[in-house]
Amino acid sequence: MISYTLRCDQGHDFDSWFQSASAYDALEKAGHLSCAVCGSASVGKAVMAPRITKGGETNAAPMALSAPGSDAEKALAEMRQKVEENSDYVGDKFADEARAMHLGDAPERSIYGEANLQQAKALVDDGVPVMPLPFKPKKKLS
Numbered sequence: 001m002i003s004y005t006l007r008c009d010q011g012h013d014f015d016s017w018f019q020s021a022s023a024y025d026a027l028e029k030a031g032h033l034s035c036a037v038c039g040s041a042s043v044g045k046a047v048m049a050p051r052i053t054k055g056g057e058t059n060a061a062p063m064a065l066s067a068p069g070s071d072a073e074k075a076l077a078e079m080r081q082k083v084e085e086n087s088d089y090v091g092d093k094f095a096d097e098a099r100a101m102h103l104g105d106a107p108e109r110s111i112y113g114e115a116n117l118q119q120a121k122a123l124v125d126d127g128v129p130v131m132p133l134p135f136k137p138k139k140k141l142s
Helices: 021-030 071-086 094-103 117-125
Strands: 002-008 013-018 043-045 088-091 111-113
Touching: 002 021, 013 021, 021 043, 088 094, 094 111, 094 117
Parallel strands: 088 111
Antiparallel strands: 002 013, 002 043
């Protein structure tokens, strides 16, 4: 087993264990790595200091991957939890669902999902009240 400190394109650092260096390389090449904090799929190895212990010494337990490190990460984790608990995930149908609610063709409810830049601009231009989330949604299977 090997532990790497990883960093996403949003600057979040987290540690993860891999069976071997080649197992990490295979997962990275296949696009199966994502940030433990924001879900970004753009993840790579961060600069790491080696962990060296003297005989008999024990290091403090490493922080769990699911535990945010900074106050900003904690606030982001709380926001994500509130959004996921109080909203319906509509995936790539977000623009259609938001527009239908705005036009009165669908009942209003709190939703979150994904939209490309052109879809988001069109919603804003049409006066549909939307806002970007500071994290990528966790994909839910229905």
